[in-house]
Amino acid sequence: MVLVAGTCSATPITLPTEYPINMGFKTLYSDPDPTIGDGSRAGNESFDNVGNAANFAIHHGYLSDMNAIKSQYPNSGIITILANPPTTIYVGSDSGTTKVGTVFPGHFLYYTGTTATASITSTASQINVADTSVFNVGDYILIRNSTSDWSNFEHAKVTQILSGAITVTRSTNYGTTAKSFSSGAYIAPHVAAWTTSTDMSYRLNYSLHAPTDSQGHKANYWAAQLMGTGLNSQTQHQGMEHDVILNSYYHYARPIDANNDGTGDWGSFNGINSFGLGIQEYAGFLRTQLTNLGSPDKIVQFDSDTPLRGYRGFNYVNGVQMETFMDNVNTDGGRFSEAYEHLSHWVQKAQALPKFSYGYNRMPTATYHSNTSTYAPDSAFRRHFAVGLMVGMPHPYGSGDDMGIFDWSEQRGGGSNYKWLGAASGAASREVPADTTNHLQDATWELDIASNYTVKLDGNIASDGASYVTDGSHSIEIAGVPSGTKPNDYGVGLLLSSTAMGNLTIGQEYTLTFDAKASDSFSVQVNGETHNFSNTPFQIHAGNFGGYDAWVLADGDWRTYTLSFTATNYPRNIKLGISETLGTVYFRNIKFQYGTANRLSRTFANGKAFLNMSDNAWTIDSTTRPDLLPASNPYYDLQGNKIGSSFTIPAKDAVFLKKTAN
Incomplete structure (x- = not known):
């Protein structure tokens, strides 16, 4: 049997071609939370009306709020993207969600479980188990006859952990009625997305x-059938996030049991990231379902932050929402390069049109408010806004229950024109470090292969310490990994290592550049089925020098x-790890x-x-950089002040200039 996920053939929606691309992110919120922001609706014109919604080309939010926008502006061309969590199924009272009790229990994702050491009656609140360590208080669990039997099952909740036993709540609120089970019944905790006092969401096992x-x-x-049918029915909305x-569940403290055999496997089998590849198949099946239903051009976007754990299939989806883009940028400036590379890569390589990816950090943004006299934009907002401009994508204005539609000066350019920058004149430019010396010019590289890994160099089995020439013509293949290897174990199976440099200086900025390509089309065999994949990128870990990893x-x-x-310690042994699959x-x-390339225009x-994402200010002089600041063509800042022969962008900040004073 050969399984090939669907193809993408669509008449794409068109994004605006003038900038900035204004986007509201949950700017309408039907159930405001008074614990967020200032606890009131004051100054938020969006809560009780949608009067300013037409100023935004794109809105993201919940169905009722997006319906309100479409009702107010039925012919405006506003793109509405629905917020929906299809990786989870809810237990609770929302009549619009799929109920747990109606779903085949094997579709859910579980941690490794244990067995009952005594029979379980339908009225028992205490269950004797072989291993209590697999549970946490508050876990939702599945009880079934055995690891291979799904015919008799019950969902319940752990309320207490005792010596050799757990106490549970058994209720129809969890989707099933209480049942009886024999000694030896298998009990496993659900992998949960989030819980509230009245609801619970279960993750699916893709x-x-x-x-x-x-x-x-x-x-x-x-x-894919469920979500595709649901999205297709929303004919007035253009897509769903x-x-x-x-891509993996390696970061969880407890191992997941993807094949449900009672043994933790982290979703990875002999170098095959079964969970991550299964998500890619879901994307293909979803696109096929939408196409079959007559909606091939719906926008499908995944909330997937980083290359470390994020989704990594360029087929079928329009792009990613990087929800924690540039987190902790002031204390961990190195994250910008990684985040920008990842966002740029998605903007360039996503196959479904329109390409739709953006960086978004809701924590800094959530400190702002539509009352700009009190909550003025600061550098955190400006740099996120600038990133959207650099990659040609939207930057969402808003987050949380109490934010509303913002009225930033950067957004309007100091006036009422929401598209004040106009069309882009070419792609963004990135500064190169002032230091032109390549301190790895004479480096020698070797393979550092961990035990029990099989590595091939140019098709032949390679030994630990084998030399590698970085001229682009030599292949390194991970051909076998030890049993039990977890996904995201970077720098373990193979390290391309060099020690050519001198000591680094703490606080000094440095730049590593390299070219790479990888095998992104392949097939895997699972239980007699062939699964084919393409546009599935390989992950590279760059690190072990100067306290930096990316x-x-x-x-x-x-x-x-x-x-x-910026170096935070001395180590200089550069390593490029490629061992994760x-x-x-x-x-x-x-x-x-030496120097930074974190400066863009x-x-x-x-x-x-x-x-300017450098640790140092960036001064541009029109006499030396007419490409950036033409002396014959004056520019003005957003307050209408004419720029002189030079100007400075502060560290980790952004500046926006106009050709006119108003």
């Missing part, structure tokens, strides 16, 4: 190794990666320079944007 229901379908196919999509994705095309950072990768043009028809 793994290639997941069990099949009575129709022969795994969770990824079943969910899928909340919390992950992760990037490599696909089938050569790509240059630029990673700037089976596959082949090539490297070339590895360079290391972009020119638009009516102005310019500058982003």
Whole structure:
């Protein structure tokens, strides 16, 4: 049997071509939470009316709020993206959600469980178990006859952990009625997304190794039919953002049991990331379902932050929402390079049109308010705004229950024109470090292979310490990994290592650049089924020097990666780890320079944007940089002040200039 996820053939929605692309992110909120923000609706014109919604090209939010916008502006062309968590199924009272009790229990994702050491009656509140350590108080659990039997099951909740036993609440609120089970029954905790006092959401098991229901379908196919049918029915809305999509569950404290055999496997089997690849199949099945229903052009976006754990299939989806983009940027400036590389890669490589990815950090933004006299924009807002301009994507204005529609000066350019920058004049430009010396020019590289890994160099089995020439013509293949290897174990199976440099200086900015490409099309065999994948990038870990670590994705095309950072300690042994899954990768043009490349600019028809993510201020002089600041063509800041022969962008900040004073 050969399984091939669906194809993407659509008449795409068109995003605006003038900037900025204004986007409201949950700017309407039907159930405001008084614990967020200032606890009131004062100054938030969006809560009780949608009068300013037409000023935004795109809105993201819950169905009732998006319906309100479409009702107010039925012919406006506003793009509305629904917020929906299809990786979860709810237990609670919302009549619009799929109920747990109606779902084949094998479609849910579980941690490793244990067995009952005595029979369980339908009225028992205490269950004797072989291992209490697999549970936490508050866990929702599934009780069933055995690991191989799904015919008799019950959902319950752990309320207390005793010596050799757990106490549970058994209720129809959890989707099933209380039942009786024999000694030896298998009990496993659900992997939960989030819980409230009245509701609970269960994650689905998208793994290639997941069990099949009575129709022969795994969770990824079943969910695609469910979500595709639901999205297709929302004819007035243009797409849906899928909340919390992950490539792996390695970061959880407890191992998941993807194949439900009672043994933790982290969703990975002999170098095959079954969970991550199963998510990609879900995306293909979803696109096929939408196409079959007559909605091939719906926007499908995944909430998936980083290359470390995020979704990584460029087929079928329009892009990603990087919800914690540049977190902790003031204390961990190195994250900008990684985040920007990841966002740029998605904008360039996503196959479904329109390409729709954006960086978004709701924590800094959530401190702002539509009352700009009190809550003025600051550097956190400006740099996120600038990133959207650099990659040509929206930057969402708003977050949380109490934010409303914002009226930033950066948003309007000091006036009432929401598209004040106009069309882009070419792509963003990135500054190169002032230091032109490649401190790895004479470096020698070798393979550092961990025990029990099988590595091939140019198709031949390689030994630990084998030399590697970084000219782009030599392949490194991870051909086998030890049993039990977890996904995201970077830098364990293979390290491409060099010690050519001198000591680094703490506080100094450095830049590593390299070219890489990888095998991004392949097939895997699971239980007699062949699963085919393409545009599935390979992950590379760059780190072990100067206290810096970063992760990037490599696909089938050569790509240059630029990673700037500030050293926090001395180690200088540069390592490029590629051990997380089976596959082949090539490297070339590895360079290391003093200085930063975290400075970007972009020119638009009516102005310019500058982003400085360096630790130091960036001064631009028109006499030496007419490409950035033409002396013959004056620019003005957003307050209408004419820019002189030079101007400065503060560290970790952004500046926006206009061609006119008003």
